[in-house]
Amino acid sequence: MSGVFVSRTIAGAVAIALILATRVGASAQEPATKAALPSAGPAMSVGKSFTEVGGEALYAQVCAACHQADGEGAVGAASYPALTHNARLAAAGYSVTILVRGLRGMPPIGRMMTDTQVAEVVNYVRTHFDNHYDDAITPEDVKAARP
Amino acid sequence: MAEASGLSRRKLIAMVGAAAGSAAAYQVMTSLGFAEESPYRGPIRLDGDPKGASVLILGAGLAGMTAALELHRAGYQVQILEYNIRAGGRNWSLRGGDTYTELGGAVQRCEFETGLYLNPGPWRIPYHHHGVLDYCRRLGVALEPFIQLNHNAYVHNTTGFGGAPQRIRTVKTDFEGATAELLAKATRKGALDAQVSKDDQEILIEALRSLGGLDKDLTYRAGDTSSEFRGYARDPGGGLSARPVDGAPMGLHDILTSRLWRGLQNFLLYEFQTTMFQPVGGMGRIGEAFARALPPETIRYGAKVIEIAQDGHSVTATYQDTRQGGAVRQVQADWCVCALPLTVLSQIPTQVGAKMKAAIDAVPYAASVKIGLQFKRRFWEEDEHIFGGISYTDLPIRQISYPSTGYNTGGKGVLLGGYTWNGPGSYEFTAMSPAERVRRAVAYGSQIHPQYRTEFETGIAVAWHRVPFTLGCAGDWTAAARAEHYDNLCALDGRIMLAGEHASYIPAWQEGAILSALDAVSRLHKRVLAA
Numbered sequence: 273m274s275g276v277f278v279s280r281t282i283a284g285a286v287a288i289a290l291i292l293a294t295r296v297g298a299s300a301q302e303p304a305t306k307a308a309l310p311s312a313g314p315a316m317s318v319g320k321s322f323t324e325v326g327g328e329a330l331y332a333q334v335c336a337a338c339h340q341a342d343g344e345g346a347v348g349a350a351s352y353p354a355l356t357h358n359a360r361l362a363a364a365g366y367s368v369t370i371l372v373r374g375l376r377g378m379p380p381i382g383r384m385m386t387d388t389q390v391a392e393v394v395n396y397v398r399t400h401f402d403n404h405y406d407d408a409i410t411p412e413d414v415k416a417a418r419p
Numbered sequence: 420m421a422e423a424s425g426l427s428r429r430k431l432i433a434m435v436g437a438a439a440g441s442a443a444a445y446q447v448m449t450s451l452g453f454a455e456e457s458p459y460r461g462p463i464r465l466d467g468d469p470k471g472a473s474v475l476i477l478g479a480g481l482a483g484m485t486a487a488l489e490l491h492r493a494g495y496q497v498q499i500l501e502y503n504i505r506a507g508g509r510n511w512s513l514r515g516g517d518t519y520t521e522l523g524g525a526v527q528r529c530e531f532e533t534g535l536y537l538n539p540g541p542w543r544i545p546y547h548h549h550g551v552l553d554y555c556r557r558l559g560v561a562l563e564p565f566i567q568l569n570h571n572a573y574v575h576n577t578t579g580f581g582g583a584p585q586r587i588r589t590v591k592t593d594f595e596g597a598t599a600e601l602l603a604k605a606t607r608k609g610a611l612d613a614q615v616s617k618d619d620q621e622i623l624i625e626a627l628r629s630l631g632g633l634d635k636d637l638t639y640r641a642g643d644t645s646s647e648f649r650g651y652a653r654d655p656g657g658g659l660s661a662r663p664v665d666g667a668p669m670g671l672h673d674i675l676t677s678r679l680w681r682g683l684q685n686f687l688l689y690e691f692q693t694t695m696f697q698p699v700g701g702m703g704r705i706g707e708a709f710a711r712a713l714p715p716e717t718i719r720y721g722a723k724v725i726e727i728a729q730d731g732h733s734v735t736a737t738y739q740d741t742r743q744g745g746a747v748r749q750v751q752a753d754w755c756v757c758a759l760p761l762t763v764l765s766q767i768p769t770q771v772g773a774k775m776k777a778a779i780d781a782v783p784y785a786a787s788v789k790i791g792l793q794f795k796r797r798f799w800e801e802d803e804h805i806f807g808g809i810s811y812t813d814l815p816i817r818q819i820s821y822p823s824t825g826y827n828t829g830g831k832g833v834l835l836g837g838y839t840w841n842g843p844g845s846y847e848f849t850a851m852s853p854a855e856r857v858r859r860a861v862a863y864g865s866q867i868h869p870q871y872r873t874e875f876e877t878g879i880a881v882a883w884h885r886v887p888f889t890l891g892c893a894g895d896w897t898a899a900a901r902a903e904h905y906d907n908l909c910a911l912d913g914r915i916m917l918a919g920e921h922a923s924y925i926p927a928w929q930e931g932a933i934l935s936a937l938d939a940v941s942r943l944h945k946r947v948l949a950a
Binding site (some may be wrong): 313320323332333334336340346348350379 | 724859
């Protein structure tokens with residue numbers, strides 16, 4: 273190579289996938305001033321494991337950190353996949369494996385959950401956010417999938 | 420000490436957790452008893468003519484900019500693609516007037532007073548991080564002491580001592596005094612006769628008395644001796660009110676069962692030993708200085724890399740120009756130093772071998788949250804005489820750090836009102852709206868400092884898994900993953916080499932980013948000269 277940088281716009285590709293870092297529609301100005309006291313809302317976990325009970329609470333307080341409350345995921349320099357209407361959830365074992373083993377940017381947070389919690393949150397996601405997979409998994413399935 | 424060597428790795432992670440977590444854990448494992456300093460030995464020399472070879476660098480964090488700076492000095496043509504509209508990456512300070520949009524779309528406007536800031540990422544520099552310190556010196560970044568240990572800050576447990584925060588000074592002294600007394604008396608009773616010679620026992624007892632604040636009876640109790648260590652119930656004064664009053668030490672049982680001793684480890688670990696530093700005006704000053712030191716136009720901002728390809732002659736990166744409506748462009752160079760976080764790189768189609776790809780996919784990133792809170796007055800100094808340092812707590816906020824600058828001047832101040840590292844709380848805070856994170860930090864913190872309730876003004880919260888340019892805080896290696904993948908991650912793959920804190924044995928620290936970049940460019944340069 274000559275060592276000279278080559279920079280060019282790829283013709284016709286401009287229209288593809290213009291994914292902006294933020295979803296403007298979801299923006300909400302939040303000047304976090306004068307916060308009300310004392311704290312209300314769901315309790316936070318004490319100790320090294322999640323203490324939320326049930327799939328809905330686990331999703332809202334854990335999974336939503338990245339996949340967002342509405343399950344739509346998020347896009348920046350890379351993305352958190354949307355869980356809404358997600359065909360990858362069709363295989364029950366897929367989500368369980370990712371939760372207990374992690375996958376790329378996804379940490380193995382199932383290690384901080386009981387088998388029951390993992391099963392509950394997987395079942396919740398697979399039957400919400402426009403997913404309709406009714407073959408519920410059990411805590412035993414989770415136990416078997418752990419590394 | 421004997422206990423420490425018997426700790427499991429998991430236990431160590433938990434113990435280090437509050438302050439540096441698994442970022443530090445590997446370091447802790449390898450450094451117990453034989454800590455190695457950073458191998459940095461001064462500016463690198465890349466001798467020999469690269470004959471105009473070009474290097475494309477991905478990511479303008481400290482690793483990318485270190486690589487760019489040194490390669491440029493060695494005669495390479497360098498260009499950096501950076502997703503953000505600023506340099507520095509995780510080297511970053513949020514100051515009054517800044518706006519920050521996290522993944523999910525929530526926008527926060529930092530309303531801190533002029534001169535006040537939050538370092539969402541790195542915030543302290545150990546004295547043995549020679550690489551960071553040397554670049555600060557060379558790039559003119561002024562440093563000031565970062566106070567890690569303040570004897571007058573607190574350790575706090577929601578159940579111990581009725582939930583009342585205790586001064587580090589007294590907990591540390593009383594714990595050491597009580598254990599010194601136990602060991603001294605056991606020694607005197609002959610409990611160590613089998614292990615320690617009589618002569619050494621006498622010296623041991625002398626040492627325990629001296630260091631533990633024991634009286635002549637080898638007892639740790641309220642009195643002149645212990646007060647010289649733990650302080651007084653009423654300090655010595657002048658005139659007729661001069662006579663000091665000794666305080667009553669806490670009972671060993673209370674200290675043990677309160678678990679307050681857990682917080683003390685943060686002051687013992689090599690990574691946190693004095694002296695530590697911070698840049699004057701915020702950690703972001705380092706990234707800014709690096710960017711200034713590079714030739715103009717080296718960094719192309721707003722560039723979202725979407726594909727990395729290579730052949731036998733060159734590397735081509737395809738990116739979207741987010742400042743030009745997402746226009747897709749390409750840059751080609753002879754070589755590539757990729758300093759993108761693995762959370763990002765693992766999602767980009769990258770033409771590397773199976774081993775490197777497996778390594779890129781193998782490292783999840785730690786979850787971490789930092790919350791900055793501005794108060795109307797520096798009540799921690801005015802009311803509680805806490806000048807810098809950190810209070811540790813078992814509350815979800817984990818710690819409160821007091822500013823290591825601007826002491827004793829009155830006026831407003833910003834506390835680090837929460838800093839989590841992994842664990843459930845990191846995810847739970849991340850799942851909340853920024854305003855809710857701040858509200859909770861104020862509510863929790865008021866259990867330690869009731870002044871929060873009347874003095875709080877404004878806050879800002881950064882949850883690293885919602886940071887658009889990293890999607891996580893730092894490489895969270897396990898020993899098993901490192902054994903399997905680390906060497907493959909760092910190897911030159913065709914014309915591509917990785918750099919960043921994730922490609923170091925000091926993950927989550929800026930020193931790791933800099934050392935990995937120096938190692939990468941040294942190997943790359945050798946390869947170029949050999950071509």
